[in-house]
Amino acid sequence: MKTRDLISGDAELWHAATHHSFLDGVCEGDLDPAAFSRWLVQDYHFALALTRAEARYLANAPREDFNVLLQGMEAMVAELAWFEEKAKQGSLELTAPVHPTARAYVDYLQATTYEPYAVQLTALWALERAYLEAWRTALPGAPAYREFVEHWTNQAYAAWLDELEVAANRVLAHGGEAERGAFRWIARYERDFWQMAYAGQDD
């Protein structure tokens, strides 16, 4: 099994995870800024949880994957600082409560930390690949959102993800239902995460 087999095996679900009217709105510029801010805050909560989950994956990883996972963690900590800087500049309320949809995703990440390494790496690859592909659909981004779209589709990120994909393909060579299951859960949560932006804070 390869990463591309996971995507082609659940093409519809993958499409839903990587295409959304939210992203179209970012591209066209007609997305409600309040919805964007709500999404951004939830993405920060997710980023905090992902940083910790990646640390658990690193602790579990074979030495050959240390480098790519360390780079991922370094990027996540830099990403957190970037969010916090954005919050200082604008009206972003990073302390807003975690939305139930984000909560479910974060809890799933936590659950993967008890899984074997191959499942963890599959989950990490899937969520990063979904994120990049989704943001690429919003390129170049309406002026108000361009900086964000460029940030989440930058070349260094794409290059790192290619490296992660090599590692994922290595573990998927012996992959089975557990890895496929993780891929599907990630795709579902990614899809729901976009939709969450339209929901109010208290739903």
Added chain:
Amino acid sequence: MSVTAADLWRRNRDLADACLEHPFVQGIASGELAIERFRVYVAQDAYFLEAFARGYALALARCPDREGLGVLKDLLVGVFEELQLHRGYAERWGISLSPEPLAATSAYCDFLLSTASLEPSGHTVAAMTPCMRLYAFLGQQLAPKLDPESPYREWVETYSSPDVEALASRLEGLLDRYGGDPERLARLYRRAMELELAFFQAAWEAP
């Protein structure tokens, strides 16, 4: 009663001095240490650092605050830089960095990983601080008497550098902030210091 990193270091000065006076450590500064012994040490230390990196990662995964994420990430990067130094030695002296661990190495790795897996971050940090603080101490103590011709000069220069001191201080800062059960912290700190001394002794005896 809470206990600070400074208290713990003071209480373990006997072991720190024993490490400093150990013929292995003195031989690094004088350059008189037999290369066979240093080769064993480098290989075992590379093995150990892998467990050390995993320990930091586990501490990061469960650290209670945002600041810890940044500090522990930097410490983790520091371990990888240290491994880079080992790769340099390995190339120069033809050392395999995937050795069978000696008993002292296994004991230290197992101690770190069980602590990092089962105990709160403060306790994990207490188990990991001695290594950082001890190496900063050894580097700084050895630097003035370093023989410039010593083939191990780089080792002393690395650990006496301000970067290592800064990392050790940041780790001690986390220890002070997170704390934990004082008796447990003291036990873990002492145990790690004992394992440090045993590590030098094992490299000394091995060849």
